[in-house]
Amino acid sequence: MELRKGAHAPVPTSLLAVVVSWRSAHTVDAHALLVTESGLVRGDRDFVFFNAPRHASQAVTLDQEPAPGTARLSISLPRTEPDVARIVVSASLDDATFDQLPDLTLTVHAADGPIAQFTIDTIEDVQAMMFGEFYRRDGQWRFRAIGQGWSGGLAGLASEFGVTVDEPAGQPGAGTADRTRVPARSFQTSSADASHPNGRGASAPSRPDPTTTTEPSTIDPADAHRDRHSRTAVPGSPDPAARPHAGPPSTRPPALSRRVIDVPPPPPQDPDLADWHPDPETPDQLRWWDGDEWTASVHPHIHDHRARCPRCGNPLRRKLFGGHGQCKNCAEEIEEFLTHWRNRARRALAGPGTMSQEWIDVWAALRFQRIDEQRGRTLLREAGLTQVERMVAFAFADGEVFAEELEAFEHVVSELALSGPIVEDLRRRMHRGRTLSRLRAGELPTINTPGLHLDPDERVHLDLPAVHVRMLARGPRNTEGRLIGSSKKLRFVGDGTGIELPWNRVVSVHPEHGTVVLAATSARGGATFGVADPDYVAAALEGALRVSKRLVLTPGQRDSRSISQDVKAQVWQRDGGACVECGDGHYLEFDHIIPLSRGGATSATNLQILCRACNRAKGARI
Known part of the structure; x- marks a missing residue:
């Protein structure tokens, strides 16, 4: 959809890419501001630019290595926090003005291609420009094309939306310092602001950057809290640098300083686990690591757990007969949280399973609330036993236990610390079922049988006591002996008798009423053997038969049970x-x-x- 200045269009609530393109060798810095209904940012963290390329909520990310002649922003509308009403898309230049850029165009891309395009014409000689904005309307997101220049440059545009601007120390050329694509700001919030395991739920005061020397800003602080829509161009206005372009400025306002962080804080010992760890910058407090990076959520490090609540740090009441009672406030909060957490955990357990990202997020949320994981396992014990019963029944439904099914079973047992006679019996069934499945698949052991005459390439896989059962007119006749299964044939060696069955004559092998029954191509060629473990012997013989005949499916059409x-x-x-x-x-x-x-x-x-x-x-x- 081609947009003109002032037009607007609906956009899908999904991950979008905003690409600014032009035809020249100049470098354009794209940026975005996340503003509330008041038209101001909640804090400096809501300004995404070259020194802070990623918003804490992951709603906006600046591409630091775009294609030549382009600048790119990734905007995730589903991740945008509820109190953000608009996302303003803007850009700035250091060594030129926008009227020197031919074919200046902004394009909004969705997953299936471009959905909106805005070609900016009648461009003025400004160094900062607001291209457009994403805004909420009736529960949906829309994009408005603006194309408004800002004579005050990036500093004037940023301060208009309430961003604190630091004046660079040095010469006027400081605005063209080397680009360092590293986040410049680090923020800190109190534990009262932490409401999400990623620690991105609230704004926070900024901490001074020790690597930057700044001077007080000359921008009027009152102008930073004025809605841009309420401004009117009045001749003789005392602040021409902070309003839309009205002519070439006589003096340029201070530019944003490009600050550098030399070494980022090191990750914790277990970087894959989202948890509270000692803050690398302030060891006396804990800081939340979300599995990828340090967040702004911090919490006091409580050392005396006996007299103080380990969760909030408040003093605990002493009991009459010694010891300390529970923290009443924390107990109520934990009970309320666990009510919803248990339902969420059950859905993840019965749905995606314990190896999914959803399950990892469930436990990260519990740790973020500083609740003992053992308490969560206790709540999920009954659901866990039901789940492992279900997994075992599903695994044995078609007679085969695969490695993935056994691994998933063991993972559930480990994650929930399940134990007891029922769990141990289920574990034995799963391991035995896996062993029998491997035998049927042809993963057979090799047994050393000295004194037995074998062909040069023949290997023995089974050698055990057995009883040959023959049905005669007078009744069954049992003959004791040895049952030997090799890669070539099946042998039975008894007292004064013997049987040899080459695998090419055997049709199927299956256990039946405590015996192993072999069906052969001829009516009198089959045999029945009584053994101590019919299931194991039948699985081993089926595996030998499968390897010998190079069968894809297990003999006896076992695929029909799938x-x-x-x-x-x-x-x-x-x-x-x-x-x-x-x-x-x-x-x-x-x-x-x-x-x-x-x-x-x-x-x-x-x-x-x-x-x-x-x-x-x-x-x-x-």
Whole structure:
């Protein structure tokens, strides 16, 4: 959309890029001011420019290395704080005036391309210009094209919106000092201003920069608090430098000094963890590190935790029989905060999970409020047990436990410090399920069997006692011996008897009623073996068969048991995460109502939640 001077257009509430472009070798400094309904900034931190290229709220960021002939600002409207009514986009020059820049254009880009373009014409010989502004209207954001020059330069424009301007010490050429793209201001807030874990919720008084020598500003402080819209061009006005351009100024007002910070404060020992750490500049207080940088939020460092509240530092009341009571004010605040925090944590636990950024932010918010993490874990214990039960049931629903599922299970247990017999039993099931899945996938151990004749490239993966079960007319006949599974074939060596089954003759392997059943290509070629651990033996033999035949899928069409995550979640939600027979919430399993062996489908309508006992009792019955 092409805009003319004074026109406005709606913009999406998203991350936008504002690009100023021109055709010349001059360098233009872009900047932005975040102002309230009063038309003034809340403090110097609301001025984003070459010495302070990023706003504390991350709403505005200045690109310090733009393409030649451009200046760029990134504006995140969703991150803009509620009390910011407008974001003014402006720019300035040190060694020229804007009338010397041909094709001066401002373009607003969204994720899918340009959405507004403003070509500035009838430009005056000024060194500062206000291109436009983003403003709120009826809950939405809009952009207004302004294109107004400022004869007072950058200092006059900034002071118009309430920014404190420091006059540079030195010659008039100080305004053209070397560019140092480093934030010049550092701010400090009291603990009463800290309301967000990023420490960016309130303005703060600025601290003096020890690397800069400044003189008192000659700008009238009263002019800094005057709304620019209320100004009128009156002949003989005592402050011509602070109003829109009315002619070439006789003397230039002081320019903004470009200050330098030599060495930024070092990060804490654990830079990935958002937490309170000793302030590198003031060790007697704590400062909030948000995981990327130091913020403005500080808190007194309470050393005597026995007599003072470790959260607010107020003295604690002594109990009649010794010791100290709780801080009443903090106790009420913590209870109110934990009520909402628990709901948020439960949503993150059941949704994105404990490896998501949302989960990290949940615990960062708890630490920011200086609440013991163990208290949060206690609140989430029941939700955590329900979640690990759900994870185990989901993992075993299709008979395979993958490495990602085991890692996610262990992460939940570790994050919430879960323990107890139920958790330990679930952990054993998950590890055993993972072991069986690796065996079925062909990750087989190699066993040394001296005295056994093997082919040159044959390896033994299984060697254990077994009973060969044969069904005769007189009844079953059991023969004890050794079951040997190798990369070439399956052998059974017994008293006066022996069996060899090459893998190319075996169709499937599965456990059944405490035995391992092998189906072969011929009617009399199969075999049944009784072993101590049928599940383990069947998984190892399936893995050997899969490697031998170079199969992609596990033998016996195990892929038909695969259940998508959406179907699992639908069945879990429908059955309330409990056994449909007895209502138990532990040791849950997904059961096919009509078994697969009888043609049942793997669908939500043919699946139900049963506990282990009810599932074993049901068996293969319908």
